[in-house]
Amino acid sequence: MTRIALLFFLLNILTGTAAFAQAPTTQGRSSGPPVQGAEEDIPLVRRFDSNGNKVLERAERDSARTYLAAHPELRTPPRGRRLTKIGTPGPRLTEQDVKLFPDSVSLYDAAALRTFFVEFEHADWEAELEAFWHTDVEVPATLRVDGKTYRDVGMSFRGNNSFTNVPAGLKRPFSITMDLVRDQHLLGYRSLNLLNANQDPSFLRSPLFLDIARQYIPAQKANFVRVVINGESWGVYINQETFSKEFVRERFGQQAGTRWKSPNNSLGGGFSYLGDSIALYRRWYEQKGKDDTLAWRKLVNVTKVLKETPADQLERVLEPVLDVDEVLRYLALDVALANQDGYWKDGSDFNVHLATNGRFSILFHDVNEGLRSSGRAGGPGAQPDPLVALDDTNKALRHKLLAVPTLRDRYLAYIGDIAEKWLDWNRLGPMVEAYRDLITDDVARDTRKHGGADDFLMGIMGAPDSTATPATIKGFAELRRASLLSHPGIVRARRP
Numbered sequence: 001m002t003r004i005a006l007l008f009f010l011l012n013i014l015t016g017t018a019a020f021a022q023a024p025t026t027q028g029r030s031s032g033p034p035v036q037g038a039e040e041d042i043p044l045v046r047r048f049d050s051n052g053n054k055v056l057e058r059a060e061r062d063s064a065r066t067y068l069a070a071h072p073e074l075r076t077p078p079r080g081r082r083l084t085k086i087g088t089p090g091p092r093l094t095e096q097d098v099k100l101f102p103d104s105v106s107l108y109d110a111a112a113l114r115t116f117f118v119e120f121e122h123a124d125w126e127a128e129l130e131a132f133w134h135t136d137v138e139v140p141a142t143l144r145v146d147g148k149t150y151r152d153v154g155m156s157f158r159g160n161n162s163f164t165n166v167p168a169g170l171k172r173p174f175s176i177t178m179d180l181v182r183d184q185h186l187l188g189y190r191s192l193n194l195l196n197a198n199q200d201p202s203f204l205r206s207p208l209f210l211d212i213a214r215q216y217i218p219a220q221k222a223n224f225v226r227v228v229i230n231g232e233s234w235g236v237y238i239n240q241e242t243f244s245k246e247f248v249r250e251r252f253g254q255q256a257g258t259r260w261k262s263p264n265n266s267l268g269g270g271f272s273y274l275g276d277s278i279a280l281y282r283r284w285y286e287q288k289g290k291d292d293t294l295a296w297r298k299l300v301n302v303t304k305v306l307k308e309t310p311a312d313q314l315e316r317v318l319e320p321v322l323d324v325d326e327v328l329r330y331l332a333l334d335v336a337l338a339n340q341d342g343y344w345k346d347g348s349d350f351n352v353h354l355a356t357n358g359r360f361s362i363l364f365h366d367v368n369e370g371l372r373s374s375g376r377a378g379g380p381g382a383q384p385d386p387l388v389a390l391d392d393t394n395k396a397l398r399h400k401l402l403a404v405p406t407l408r409d410r411y412l413a414y415i416g417d418i419a420e421k422w423l424d425w426n427r428l429g430p431m432v433e434a435y436r437d438l439i440t441d442d443v444a445r446d447t448r449k450h451g452g453a454d455d456f457l458m459g460i461m462g463a464p465d466s467t468a469t470p471a472t473i474k475g476f477a478e479l480r481r482a483s484l485l486s487h488p489g490i491v492r493a494r495r496p
Contacts, residue, residue, distance in 0.1 A: 040286075042074050042135040055152075055181060056137055058122065065131045075134075078164035087169035087448040090233040098226065100146045107187040108221035108241060110207070113438055115226040116194075117144040118155065125155075125229070126168055133157045138180055145186060154180030160263070162198035162368075171196035171234065171448045174227075175242075191244050194227060194237040200368045201451030202459035202473060203443060204435050206238050209337055209367040211431060212422045216329040216414070218251035219364055224439050235446030236439050243288070243351045243363070252355055258295035259288040260352040261365060270347030270394040271362070273307040276300060285352065295354055302360050306396055311404050322360045327397055328407060330362050332414035335384055336423075336484060338476070340369035344384050347395040362397065373470035373480055381470045381479025386415050386487055412493035415484055423481035425474065432473060436460060 048056055048064045056064060068074065098115040105112050119142040122128070128139050138154030154177035157163050166172050176192040178185050186192065197203045206222050213219035220241035227234045241247055249255040262269040262285055269284035278296040285299070302321045309317045318324050330350075334342040341349050343362075351363040374383045389395045390402055402408045422428060436457075443449065443456045451459070460473050468475035484490055 042068075044068075044132075044135050044137050055140060055154075061128065061132075061137065061139070064135075064137060065128070068131055068135075080161055080165045082165050082167055083170060083450055084167075085170060085450060086167075087171075090235060090447045091445060092231050093226075093228045093233045094231070095144070095147065102146070103187060107189055108223050108239065110211075110223050111434070111438070113224055113226060113236075113442070114145060114239075115228060118142070118227065118229045119144075120155070120230060123230070129155060129157045129172075130168060133163060138175075138177055140180065143176070143178075143186075150178060150184055150186065152181035153178050153184075158193060159196075159198070162196055162366075166196065166198070166450070169448070170450060171237065173198070174237070189241075189244075189246055191242045191246075193240045193242050194225065195240050195366075195368065196450070197238055198368055198450070200459070201449070201455035203236060203238065203439060203456065204432060204460060204473060205371045206240060206366075206368045207435060208428070208431060208473070209339070209370040210240070210364070212337065212418065213333050213364060213367070215422070216333055216418070217326055217363065218247075218361065220247065224435070226442055233442075233445070234448050236442045238368075243365070248353060252353070252361075254356055256356045258292055258354040260285040260299070261288070262286075262348050262350050262352065268394070270343075270396055271303055271306065271352075272347075272394055272396045273300075273303040276304075298354060298358065299352070299360075303396065306400050311400075314400065314404055315407060321358060324401065324407070325410070327362050327401065328411045329414050330364070331398060331401070332411050332418060333364075335386055335388065336415045336418040336480070337367075337370045338373045338384060338470075338480065339364075339367055340372065341366060342370070343395060344388055344398065347389075347392070371473055372476050379479075379483065380468075381476065381481075381483040386412060386484065386489060408489075409493040412487075412490045415487075416490040416494045419481045419484035419490075423477045423484075425477055428477050429474070432460060 044064045044067070045054060045056060048060045048067070050060055051057070093115070095115075095117065099113070101112055101114055107114075120139065121141075125139060125141070132139065133156070138156045140152045141155045143150040143153045156175045157172050158175040159173040162173050173196045174192075174194040176194065178190045178192070195206060197206070200206070203224070207224070210219050210222045214221070220243070222238055222240040224236050225239040227237050243259060243261070245255045248257055248259065262271075268274060268280075274280040274284075278293065278300060281296060281299060287296070298321070302318075305317060305321060306314075315324055331343065333339075335344050339345075343350055349365050351365050353361045353363060355361070373381050387402070387408075389398050391399065393399050402411060440456070444453070449456075458472070462469060462472040462475055468478050470476045470479050
């Protein structure tokens with residue numbers, strides 16, 4: 001070791017921050033503050049909680065908002081273009097106007113359209129939630145569902161582009177914490193995500209994508225709910241299960257384990273090996289719950305094994321620390337259903353679960369941009385190509401796993417299975433029709449939706465008597481299925 005290297009080594013030991021092995025220079029930013037989506041929420045509760053009850057009252061929230069306004073440097077400037085549409089007040093609704101469901105009907109029952117009645121104490125609730133986006137402050141509200149009252153639930157706006165690109169007055173996504181103040185749950189769930197169908201005027205893509213994904217891997221449930229705020233209807237939201245302890249217990253049979261989210265637009269995540277220092281991974285992954293150093297080290301180790309193991313040994317060496325077959329199914333779904341915000345495209349926006357047996361799983365996060373394709377290079381429905389991004393080292397799961405011939409063939413066979421079974425309109429069509437019929441009337445009356453009056457049905461079926469396009473759900477299914485089932489690699493991989 002040279003004298004300069006020794007000095008850096010000693011400095012690393014003292015600071016506990018630098019890497020023992022450097023991240024690949026081709027990955028761009030490998031250190032610095034966390035990227036958008038992985039950064040910690042701005043901590044305000046402890047600072048302004050004068051009465052010590054761990055929830056900010058109105059006066060305390062006012063002080064916190066004043067502080068935020070005086071410190072704009074705490075916020076990362078939003079990216080992207082905002083919608084220009086303006087929302088208007090929706091119809092007034094009461095419990096007498098809607099159907100109530102018994103507890104025997106699951107919160108995520110695909111045929112149920114529950115109504116969430118949310119009551120905020122103050123009329124400026126939207127400005128409050130906007131001010132506290134990406135902070136640890138939740139605004140208390142009363143929630144009524146199916147005639148039952150849940151007091152002091154925590155409400156906040158969630159998301160990144162689905163929030164920053166949407167102006168006040170239109171649907172923005174919510175997170176709900178049922179047990180903010182007291183021990184309570186809604187039909188067994190303590191956290192809820194209500195999504196705003198960002199970039200999906202059909203509203204159907206997330207539930208449909210996840211319905212298909214659950215046939216192959218552990219994936220969230222999703223259905224629709226009607227949201228009424230202070231007596232006014234805000235229309236239909238996607239009620240998508242959170243990546244929570246309840247999710248882990250139901251899918252993996254255990255509540256223990258560790259969860260991470262890899263944010264969107266990742267240039268250095270992608271399950272790539274970045275070096276041996278945990279600090280390099282904190283930039284690209286958000287660990288849920290209490291910080292667990294041992295779990296971080298296991299994450300570092302599995303990425304290192306993935307990178308450094310020769311192809312002819314990869315599956316055998318990886319199996320104890322990564323569910324390889326499940327990852328192949330995840331990668332197949334990601335491409336077959338053309339998740340436009342998915343791993344194949346950006347190497348990002350996925351969830352990671354470490355089970356108590358030491359094995360990692362890769363799971364979906366947001367899928368609202370799936371089930372649509374471009375017409376470029378190869379005809380409508382041909383993109384993305386099943387073998388896209390195999391040389392992209394930032395997409396390490398694709399780059400390494402699909403370099404192994406037997407694993408690549410298994411992956412291609414899974415894509416063929418998904419296309420044949422689930423992009424068949426004889427099977428997918430009735431699923432689409434059931435969802436469409438459930439929410440059509442509510443979408444028509446929705447004054448807070450992002451799209452126009454005709455965008456909902458046009459996004460599903462396209463214009464009557466028009467040529468099918470991969471931008472619609474029906475056109476995508478038909479064109480994508482035909483393209484995939486004729487792909488030479490898929491044909492060969494599925495041969496007996």
